[in-house]
Amino acid sequence: MSLILFGAPGAGKGTQSELLIKRLGMTQISTGDLFRAAIKGQTDLGKKAQEYMDKGQLVPDSIVIGMVEEVLQKGVKEIILDGFPRTVAQAQALDELLVKMNLSIGKAIFLEVPMKILMDRLTGRRVCKNCGSVYHIVSKPTKMEGKCDSCGAEVIQRNDDKAEVIETRLKTYEEFTSPLKEFYKKAGKFTAVDGNRGTEEVYTEIEKIIK
Ligand code: AMP
Numbered sequence: 001m002s003l004i005l006f007g008a009p010g011a012g013k014g015t016q017s018e019l020l021i022k023r024l025g026m027t028q029i030s031t032g033d034l035f036r037a038a039i040k041g042q043t044d045l046g047k048k049a050q051e052y053m054d055k056g057q058l059v060p061d062s063i064v065i066g067m068v069e070e071v072l073q074k075g076v077k078e079i080i081l082d083g084f085p086r087t088v089a090q091a092q093a094l095d096e097l098l099v100k101m102n103l104s105i106g107k108a109i110f111l112e113v114p115m116k117i118l119m120d121r122l123t124g125r126r127v128c129k130n131c132g133s134v135y136h137i138v139s140k141p142t143k144m145e146g147k148c149d150s151c152g153a154e155v156i157q158r159n160d161d162k163a164e165v166i167e168t169r170l171k172t173y174e175e176f177t178s179p180l181k182e183f184y185k186k187a188g189k190f191t192a193v194d195g196n197r198g199t200e201e202v203y204t205e206i207e208k209i210i211k
Pocket residue numbers: 009031032033035052053054056057058059060064082083084085086087090160169
């Protein structure tokens with residue numbers, strides 16, 4: 001079954017996607033990761049996206065939708081949409097794309113996490129510059145300070161995880177992404193999962209929902 005994972009920044013979408021890929025062989029489409037790869041590759045798309053990302057704003061719908069369409073055209077199945085859609089306009093465009101490509105989404109899983117916890121998770125998050133492995137200064141520190149456990153490269157704080165940007169991202173989430181709850185309730189696909197628990201507990205519930 002293909003699914004949408006959505007929730008505020010720091011809700012655990014990336015962490016849960018990683019487990020779904022490893023254990024169920026699903027394919028992740030993370031628009032945030034795609035943008036970060038484009039920035040690293042210094043493509044035109046990356047340059048455009050960076051302007052918005054560094055400020056904690058959403059990249060315009062037309063850019064995001066075009067990028068997702070390209071990926072879907074590659075014929076992926078059993079997908080996890082991680083961080084997309086993030087606006088109602090994106091959700092509507094996704095519905096159209098799915099019909100066009102004869103694909104369907106079984107569930108839109110909402111990871112629910114209190115605001116205070118989101119702030120702690122985001123300000124403490126560190127990522128590997130090279131392989132993208134994710135750490136947290138308190139709950140999941142690297143074994144050697146500042147060095148990735150997997151590849152040894154430098155571990156840094158994402159530009160958009162700095163305190164001043166986080167505030168904008170959380171506000172942006174409330175205004176634009178939160179209405180997706182209603183959108184997917186109406187579509188009969190909405191399921192909320194308490195994301196304020198250990199990674200494995202959250203994963204077990206998600207697996208039950210999709211199996
Ligand atoms: P993420 O890694 O999912 O937290 O995304 C990082 C940033 O990428 C967001 O704060 C946005 O600036 C941008 N972004 C990712 N996905 C989308 C999307 N679906 N729509 C608009 N902007 C996005």
